[in-house]
Amino acid sequence: MKFTNTILPTLALLQPTQALVGISWSTSNGSKPLNEITFPMNVANATHESGYYFAQQFNFANQEDVGYTGLQPRPNKNSKPQLHAAFSSFIAGTTSADPNCSDGADGGAGVSCAVDIEGSYAHTYLLHINNTAGTTWTGTLIDAVSGNETRVGSYTLPTGSGGIQGDQMGFVEYYPWNAAGGHSCADLPRSAVTFGKPVSPGRIGALKDAYEYGDCVGKVGFETHRTLRGVEVSIGF
Ligand SMILES: *[C@@H]1O[C@H](CO)[C@@H](O)[C@H](O)[C@H]1NC(C)=O
Ligand SMILES: *[C@@H]1O[C@H](CO)[C@@H](O)[C@H](O)[C@H]1NC(C)=O
């Protein structure tokens, strides 16, 4: 899935084409790019099956194309819960020599990095993105309960790329529906995620309410509410 041109006037830049749910995030001092940002996420109520991508999207200054970071549930392995974490760039000319990164993102330009971990779904995870040198950015998955850190990967953007811009949006995508052949809204499996407010040094992070979009609006049991952790979204049957 890739966000192309706009439908939402407030976002002006990008709009998901295939996802089910969007949620705008922002940080204070929005005009000054960030060197570091953390997106908290909790998938305690997600089923342990592949298919969903819970992601946050971000832009770098002087680049039009975006990056994503997020979590994807996976089936249990030996009765142990598994999670897939991703960190990608859709910017042409992005490079990486990282063992967990490969060229291309959703079939287009860029780089995709991913790791699979064993980890409790009850824990909140922090998707941490840091400017570790020049135009190089490193994605790290942090278990907020145990403190365990797993490097997802690292990539280098083309010269001239700037810091992370202070607002963008997250999404919930059911990626099997990206394949050709159509889908029935009534067949969407149930899942849930809580998006936490983004955290960045010296800034105040905020989330707007989650909203539905795409071709199944009003047909997939979408529910959302604000909790102490952030904005919870549940969807499907
Ligand atoms: C999971 O669902 C239960 C029951 O609806 C709810 O009380 C709890 O807050 C949810 N947890 C998260 C992390 O959303
Ligand atoms: C990530 O890289 C490490 C080191 O090469 C490797 O052991 C691990 O299997 C990789 N994980 C994934 C999901 O590719």
Ligand SMILES: *[C@@H]1O[C@H](CO)[C@@H](O)[C@H](O)[C@H]1NC(C)=O
């Ligand atoms: C982020 O990267 C910088 C190097 O650019 C490093 O000094 C800093 O410790 C890193 N922050 C975290 C939280 O890892």
Ligand SMILES: *[C@@H]1O[C@H](CO)[C@@H](O)[C@H](O)[C@H]1NC(C)=O
């Ligand atoms: C931390 O990660 C290591 C390996 O990545 C794993 O063996 C250990 O069980 C994890 N600890 C917790 C508390 O999740």
Ligand SMILES: *[C@@H]1O[C@H](CO)[C@@H](O)[C@H](O)[C@H]1NC(C)=O
């Ligand atoms: C954010 O803006 C406030 C008010 O303009 C300013 O005092 C503060 O230094 C800014 N913080 C950062 C990290 O730029």
